[in-house]
Amino acid sequence: MSVVISHVQKWTDPKLKWDIEKFNGVKQVVVPQSLIWVPKLFIYNSLDTKDMLTDNRYDLRVWHNGRVKINIPQFVTCICRLQIDMFPFDTQFCAIALASPLLNTEEMDVNATQPPPDSYFAGNAEWEVMNVTVRHMKFMEEGEYRAEIHYILHLHRRPIYYITVIVAPTFLISALSILGIFSPGSNDGPRSEKVSLGLGSLLALTVLLDIVAGAMPKSNSVPLLGI
Template structure:
């Protein structure tokens, strides 16, 4: 191991010991309780895995991010050989309770003990959560197979009102979501973010983020997989019914032959 690598490792360990001394991960990381913790929520990619029209659900793989400022996880890089970033187990830091409120199921691709949080010297904490999600989606299939469906993906804090935690949408640098992938049956038309405020019965105001995932059915898939094979099979069946029953006798229709044989059996 080179000397520079050893110094970097020693610096990260020293930073870890300093910022996590007396750190309380169960308390919102602000020194003034009136300070609002702004949480940026973003998406890196979405991949459609399947759509179940009968259950009105869509399954997709995604990677979404969250970032916020933790006022207790700061240091001066000059004191630690210029180290500006460290990575620690996610379980060590305070995390906002932002959840997908209408998901049917969510399976994280990495177990909790293996996920890492990135911490910058200015206290910025960043998390990335790759997951497979099954989400509720109201569907109208009157125009099948030319239908277009819009699924609303909701994110919201579970317990914190806007006076404590304020989620905001973080757009990609390009301003648009580019890494959107459909499958052979569906293609993604758009992925548009929106924000909404709602009042609860306890008198607090909560902010919700929603992402409108609009997908379009690939009708060519149904023509190639369903319509054409069905037409070919039906045509072959009709040809088989009215084709000669042998290659020597006169041409007779099988339907007539079977009808006549049935009549003789019944004494007609």
């Protein structure tokens, strides 16, 4: 699964507090990322992760009470386990899994909450995002617990392409082949007409089978489209 995410991280750093009255009522400032410590999280089930901004273009917003916020837009390609028995009428669950590479839960714990109501999730021409849930987990590594967050995407495949390009033509050609057996021919050569019709249908089915083979996911089970 390839997704573009805009991941917002918020945390409190006690060392960044200041008194508003001593700084002319300034309640918040925007500073470069290089000046402030940022909690390190990485997507450990990704094949590839690309930051959509260079390091010198990331900024943070800091409030007088030590509250810090950063927005990290990324392009991520994740590994997902697919269930293709009902392909192309299938739904899939794919997760974006984040964890800290070093810090344990005593040093940095992650508060996992559901996406806010104003969050924006968009699919594409083939997939529709039905829902996004958040699961907070912990795993043991070398005698200490580390926080792990799963953003689970519930995806539904839009089957209209496969219906119009593969399913409907296959049914039409199959019906034409069956009707061709019982169709009356002319007195000159009924057998030759039926043979030509059968060969034409067989050629069309061969082309469709090539499209089906390229469209179906590679798996040990036979999906619904193959049946």
